[in-house]
Amino acid sequence: MSQTSFIQDVATYVGRVKEFKTKDYIVYILWIGMIFGLFAATFGFIYLGYANGVQWPSYVWNIPVGALIFTFAIAVDTIGHRTIYKEELQKGEALVHHITIFFGITSVLALCLGYDHPSLMYHPALVLIALSIFYSAVDEAMHWKRYLTQHSDRVEMWSHVFILTGHMIMVLTWWHWFTEGYPGVAETLQALKP
Numbered sequence: 001m002s003q004t005s006f007i008q009d010v011a012t013y014v015g016r017v018k019e020f021k022t023k024d025y026i027v028y029i030l031w032i033g034m035i036f037g038l039f040a041a042t043f044g045f046i047y048l049g050y051a052n053g054v055q056w057p058s059y060v061w062n063i064p065v066g067a068l069i070f071t072f073a074i075a076v077d078t079i080g081h082r083t084i085y086k087e088e089l090q091k092g093e094a095l096v097h098h099i100t101i102f103f104g105i106t107s108v109l110a111l112c113l114g115y116d117h118p119s120l121m122y123h124p125a126l127v128l129i130a131l132s133i134f135y136s137a138v139d140e141a142m143h144w145k146r147y148l149t150q151h152s153d154r155v156e157m158w159s160h161v162f163i164l165t166g167h168m169i170m171v172l173t174w175w176h177w178f179t180e181g182y183p184g185v186a187e188t189l190q191a192l193k194p
Helices: 006-021 022-051 058-082 091-114 118-148 154-179 186-193
Strands: none
Touching: 006 058, 006 091, 006 118, 022 058, 058 154, 091 118, 091 154, 118 154
């Protein structure tokens, strides 16, 4: 029995998008669009500052880099979640995904609110980031259990490696930026004024 290459496995995995129903397409476009929007917003803001002479700390560019890695990884992963692994996810993993997404979104909102209210948002942002990481780890444990029982595949597992990589690069860089007092933001906001 010959094994397929990883590239063939990726092509098969991504090809399952043809199995999408209308609801799957809507969910997929909204979900991936939201995460791509996070990349576009962070990159656009940082680039706007750069184009107007703002001297960003070099680490700040890791925020959109992490968001872009995250976007591509979930774009692949979600195809399997909406098709071949849909029933498996209903055994509990879907709930963990919703909890992780909740903490991921609220942690970014807390970090944004932290610009105007740093002392108020310091602990909520830290807790929300920690919970997003914790529930990501719970999700990974569930994925590994599925993989070991042959209810997952290496494409889904690798997509999760990059989901974690992108998310961690983005959110931990953003946390560092917040704790440094958001250098470059005030100057960029000035550039937005007419």
